[in-house]
Amino acid sequence: MKFSIERASLLKAVAQAQSVVERRNTIPILANVLIEAEGDTVQFRATDLDIEVVDRAPAKVDRAGATTVAAVTLNEIVRKLPDGSLVTLTEDGASGRLTIQAGRSNFSLATLPREDFPVMATSDYTTNFSAPAPVLRRLFDKAKFAISTEETRYYLNGVYMHVADGEDGQVLRCVATDGHRLARIDASLPEGAAGMAGIIVPRKTVGELRKLLDDDDLQVAVSVSETKVRFATPDITLTSKVIDGTFPDYTRVIPQGNTRRMEVDAAEFARAVDRVATVSSERSRAVKLQLDEDRLILSVNAPDSGAAEEELAVAYTDERLEIGFNAKYLLEIASQVDRENAVFMFNGSADPTLMREGNDMSAVYVVMPMRV
Incomplete structure (x- = not known):
């Protein structure tokens, strides 16, 4: 595998991928990012077995291939390279090393076989819709402060996204509560979302999702199944398991008679x-x-x-x-x-x-x- 890529594109892709990686890992391969180069695109894939993020970036691919390398180390190297530099990554199958070269800087990192890298199983998504990034950003940003951190009530450790009856018909709603405070945020129901089953999006996924939603012009494709949720933009796909539990009936907590x-x-x-x-x-x-x-x-x-x-x-x-x-x-x-x-x-x-x-x-x- 050999490809050349602009430092800014590489840093953006690697930073997004490595943020999913858990710092303390008992499984060495989970500390790595899977790099796949083919055509004129390079994919960077990282997972902690509950969340998987795939980031795509344009590159000049001289030799297609794939390998895995320590995500945090790669991110640190790229972060410290000079702005505007062209970075060449070369994997030599014989030595099992990945060489990173930019200007006069040369690095050589140990790799692990791509076959060992766990790829999240695909799911049969029953609901598919798309929503503008600012709409999703508002739903999750305004709800996330109320997510519970109490591990025993694990079903409160996320944002409950579901379809609900609003004042003027059905809405897409996000709710979070920790028993002391509650946030309930509504948005217009996107086309195709009507039959969606309610899902609890975990706290870590909410944090990772936020990085996808900075561009106001983006449309985000959302796919939902009973066990997984996927958010996709043209460059990034974030797939996550959902919390397996029942969110409590929050409507009973919202006071109706406060005058x-x-x-x-x-x-x-x-x-x-x-x-x-x-x-x-x-x-x-x-x-x-x-x-x-x-x-x-x-x-x-x-x-x-x-x-x-x-x-x-x-x-x-x-x-x-x-x-x-x-x-x-x-x-x-x-x-x-x-x-x-x-x-x-x-x-x-x-x-x-x-x-x-x-x-x-x-x-x-x-x-x-x-x-x-």
């Missing part, structure tokens, strides 16, 4: 929460919200380190209310708001609170209160 309405400038609110929370060193520091007519007082009282208080002008006309929240949860939810104003809907000091962006119901967040 006390507070509207506040989202950015101002987030900054104020961040400021008052500074005095407490606890991870689960509680912020108290005291609501009166058109006035909100945020306060933190940490007996060991001090106290803080800040007043904000808000739109609120209901009866007086005191309620406490984990500062981290409030900050994460407030930071999701793209519009100027955040609307909080309260019931009582012990009941879950609902938050949305203005009057837009396509993104709804729920946060459980804390005692303060």
Whole structure:
């Protein structure tokens, strides 16, 4: 195998592939990336047995072939090569080495046979549709902060993507929750997605998927089966197993009867929460919200380190209310708001609170209160 490729193209492809590779591996071949050169394209394939990513890049292929080489080492070498350089990769079957040459730099890396590399079994995808990258990016970006990290409730360790009934018909919906906060994001239902079975996309896959969705002009092809999900762009294909479990009935958690309405400038609110929370060193520091007519007082009282208080002008006309929240949860939810104003809907000091962006119901967040 021998091919030449621009350093920028090589780095982009190798970086995407190597990020899937687990740093601590008991199976040596899983630390490698499979390089396949044929025609005028080179493919870089990496897997951890749960996720597989294939990245394609244009190259001048002098001799077709395939080999595997340490993904992290290859990425580090390419990253440190000069910008704009042309990189030539040559595999010598006899020596079992891969030579990387760019300008006056020469590297020689050990390889492992391509036959040992595990390729993820293909799946019979029952649903196929495509969606613009910005739509998928919004669905997953706004939901992922609420993914649970608790291993015992493994079915919450991802984003639940499914078809649901919205206010104006069916929608494509992503939901994540860890029991303390919940995010529910809707988008218009893409053509072909109507019969899709609900799937739980694992946390690591959500992180890898984000790298595919930066280009606003891209259409992403999505394929879903009972056990796998695949996201494909012209250059990259990401295939992942889905979490084998049943996502709980989240609709029961979303309060319907909250009538006390507070509207506040989202950015101002987030900054104020961040400021008052500074005095407490606890991870689960509680912020108290005291609501009166058109006035909100945020306060933190940490007996060991001090106290803080800040007043904000808000739109609120209901009866007086005191309620406490984990500062981290409030900050994460407030930071999701793209519009100027955040609307909080309260019931009582012990009941879950609902938050949305203005009057837009396509993104709804729920946060459980804390005692303060």
